[in-house]
Amino acid sequence: MRTSVAVIGLVAAATAGLAAGCGSTGRGGAEAKAPGVGERSCARVRPGVGAKPVAGARQGGVVALAKAGGKTIAYVADEDDGDIHTVDVATGKELGTTQLGGTPSQLVVAADGRVVVALRDKAAIEVLEPEADPSKPLVSLCTVPTPIEPVALSTTPDDRTLLVSSGWGAALTAYDVASMRRTYEVPLPREPRGVVVSDDGKKAFVAHVVGSRMSVVDLEAKRARPVDVGGIEEGGFRRGKIGLFGGGEEIERRACQGFALAKSTELSGRIFAPQVLVDPGRAEERSEGYGSGGMNPPEVAAVAVVDEDTEQPIGESIHVKPDVRQMVGATRPRPACLLPRAAAIDPASRSLFVTCLGIDAVVEYDAAAADPQRAERRRFPVAAGPTGLAVDVEGRRLVVWSQFDRTLQIAPLGGEDAAEAEAPAVVRVGLSRKAQTAALADLELGRRLFHASGDSRISNDGRACASCHPDGRDDALTWATPEGPRQTPMLAGRLAKTAPYGWTGRGDSVEAHLAETFGRLGGGGLARRELDALVAFATSLTPPEAERKDPSNEALVQHGKVVFHSAETGCGSCHHEEGAWTDHRAHDVSSRADADVAATFDTPSLRFVGGTAPYFHDGRYATLRSLLIGVDGTMGHTKHLSKGDLDALEAYMRSL
CATH class of the missing domain: 2.130.10.10 (YVTN repeat-like/Quinoprotein amine dehydrogenase)
Incomplete structure (x- = not known):
């Protein structure tokens, strides 16, 4: 059955806490x-x-x-x-x-x-x-x-x-x-996506959906090194910290939504990385929603420009400038591109084109600018779900594929000075498709809603469900919330049979948890049919293919299973295999952080735990191994385990 795969558009797809915003491993x-x-x-x-x-x-x-x-x-x-x-x-x-x-x-x-x-x-x-x-x-x-x-x-x-x-x-x-x-x-590291190769063929640049990074792979040495593409907001303000005088504080923003890369040989080997820069707030402070709640929104669109020789981003391209047009509640002349998915360069006009889910547009930037995000030339309205594009250099055309509407768009680009003109007329071509059912139609509606950035019914600051749950997974971030720090959970493959929802376990159903989430995001809420469609899509999200069984590793995994379920270790006492790896209860495991309101937390499912670092409700453990060692005596017992037993236990958990 292809139903859940078919509606993923990007997991496309998309991604319990339908919360908000991207972090590593x-x-x-x-x-x-x-x-x-x-x-x-x-x-x-x-x-x-x-x-x-x-x-x-x-x-x-x-x-x-x-x-x-x-x-x-x-x-x-x-x-x-x-x-x-x-x-x-x-x-x-x-x-x-x-x-x-x-x-x-x-x-x-x-x-x-x-x-x-x-x-x-x-x-x-x-x-x-x-x-x-x-x-x-x-x-x-x-x-x-x-x-x-x-x-x-x-x-x-x-x-x-x-x-x-x-x-x-x-x-x-x-x-x-x-x-x-x-x-x-x-x-x-976690969640690599787009890849381009340097002009000399010696290095590959790889984008990452989470982790605030780009990887540079030395193709000769066969090693990867990270490049930080996160940003700084200078003169930013947080709620409750706005003074009468002065320029505010410097806020570190994490980079995420790194799906696409584009490369230019005409502009000194520039690598372009459309992304979003996120301020999730301070873990030690409570907020009114998800994030710091300052004057500027938690997520802002950006295009990091990385020099392929120095392997470093141009500072101007990752610095967020205070701008009244971005402030929460302000009238924005154009919605931001918060879900970039594809990018391409037109060498004739020196333009960078980026497809944007949620706002269903292709944005054209000046690729020669130090900060392309602030050098927008024009934008092309396109059909729903633009996930792919290519530039026909010879024919001077832009070719865009919109997955949600199953439509191919062809737009004439004109000559080298055409970028200064109005957006051209776009020819839309509906391509053939297989027969659809009513159930699939509801899932398609849910997919659109999941990726709907700028929808005031979902949030008041432009965020979509896919902002925090790219491809239906997690952004690897810990957000400041009214109840304390909260790490975004993965959705795909984890919603079925894992109620209650939310880190405190108050949501008896996905619908109830969504209502609380929309409220924290300042959204007005969806109509019944739309809410049902969104829930149907979220619960149908296809998880990654299960790990292949490696014969050479199978003995280690089986030993880890014995360790996991042993009375001495005690992991299986709360993470029940027959209950989707949770006991559906909240426990006090001495994990309360300073900003937490409560001390008890819902037992999370361990499905796909190996790929969802960091761990705990506040993301305090960066790796699975550090989690296993750090919780000894409060959540299971691992102090008595040898290195071999720990290796086996970790291997087993990664196989779940």
């Missing part, structure tokens, strides 16, 4: 073998036949362009139906479709014309070959395993290496393009 991916299922060859059967890549196009995307004779065609990855649409960009005519073996996230056209697609739900890439006639389906050559949840692709400048970033697998994996055999793998 990851898992290494599983070993991948090649060439793939049935040991079929990934090499071309008919070299030279069919479409070829557009010159210089090596970064993967939901939309990828190719040349078929004199035509420019677009390959569009449709995650709802699990197929690729082939479209003539000049006419807007859909030429054909290709059914895939799973849910696609991104695709890229190799130098020899093969199309490589990341199958997000299958932990694999599928390699396909084009026919001479672009209207005919692509021919599948092979399927190659990857670490869990491959999400983004890129090839190196020499066209010899394919790089695949895996979100839940937390890795960057390299494959030889000719054979598609895995050559090496580099572990990364």
Whole structure:
């Protein structure tokens, strides 16, 4: 059944606390073998036949362009139906479709014309070959395993290496393009997404949804190093700290929503990272909602500009400037792009284009500006759910895919000075789709509401459910709330059978917890049908594929299971396997923080606990190991365990 996958649009998808805002830590991916299922060859059967890549196009995307004779065609990855649409960009005519073996996230056209697609739900890439006639389906050559949840692709400048970033697998994996055999793998922190390669082919830059970071991977040394892309708000104000005189305080903002990257060779090797800079408030202080509650909103849109040589962001691009247009309650001339999902550069106009979920627009920025966010040129209204775009440099067109409305948009860009003109007329092309049911229609409504930024019924400061629960998961942040510090929980795969909801366990149902959340966010609330649709979507969110069983690790996991359920350790006394890894009760485990109102906290489910650091209601433990050691005597007993037993216990918990 594809229902929950189909509606994830980005988990797309999206993401108990439908709260608000992004923080760290990851898992290494599983070993991948090649060439793939049935040991079929990934090499071309008919070299030279069919479409070829557009010159210089090596970064993967939901939309990828190719040349078929004199035509420019677009390959569009449709995650709802699990197929690729082939479209003539000049006419807007859909030429054909290709059914895939799973849910696609991104695709890229190799130098020899093969199309490589990341199958997000299958932990694999599928390699396909084009026919001479672009209207005919692509021919599948092979399927190659990857670490869990491959999400983004890129090839190196020499066209010899394919790089695949895996979100839940937390890795960057390299494959030889000719054979598609895995050559090496580099572990990364939590939730990596978009990837681009430096001009010299020596480094890869990887965006992260959480953690306030970008990873720079040395492709020769096969090591990753972090780059902090968080920001500073100078002269910011927090509620209760506004003086009559002076310029306010300096507030550190965390970066999240790092889904997309774009690279420019024309502007001294700039890497562009559309993101959101977040002020979650101080853990030691209570607030009136989620965050500090200051004059500026908790989340502001930003575009970090990183120099590929120095590997550091330009300071101007990550500094938040006080601006009356961003203040809570003020009239904003244009809604902010708080859910950026795709980005591309137009070299002719030196423009950066970014798709924005929630406000259903593509924003064009001056890519030469020190701070592109404050150099917006124009924006294109598009259909709901824009998740992919590509620039047709030769035809001077922008091609945008809106997943929620299943619509492809083609907009003329004009000449080099066109960026100063009004937004052009956009041609909308509805692509074919499989039959829909009434139940799926409700889930699609829920998906739109989940990603609805700027909806006053949900929040009064622009935040959407997906702001704090990107891809239905968590932002790795701890928020100041009226009850004390609260770490955002993961939603996908965790809502079913885990009531009550919220860290204090007051929400008997998802609906009740949502009502409290909307109130704290200053939202007016949804109508009954809309609320039902949102709850249906949230509870249908597809979790990451379960960890593969590694025979070499199975004995360790089984030993960890014995340790977990032993009377001496006591983990299983509250985390019941038959109860979705919770006992559905609140306990005082001596974890009360200074700002907490209460001392008892709901037992959280341990589903997917290995990928949701930090831990505890206030995020005090950065890693699973530090949690296991730190709670001895208050929540289970681990002091008596040897290193081997701790290794086994951690391995077992990561397998849940």
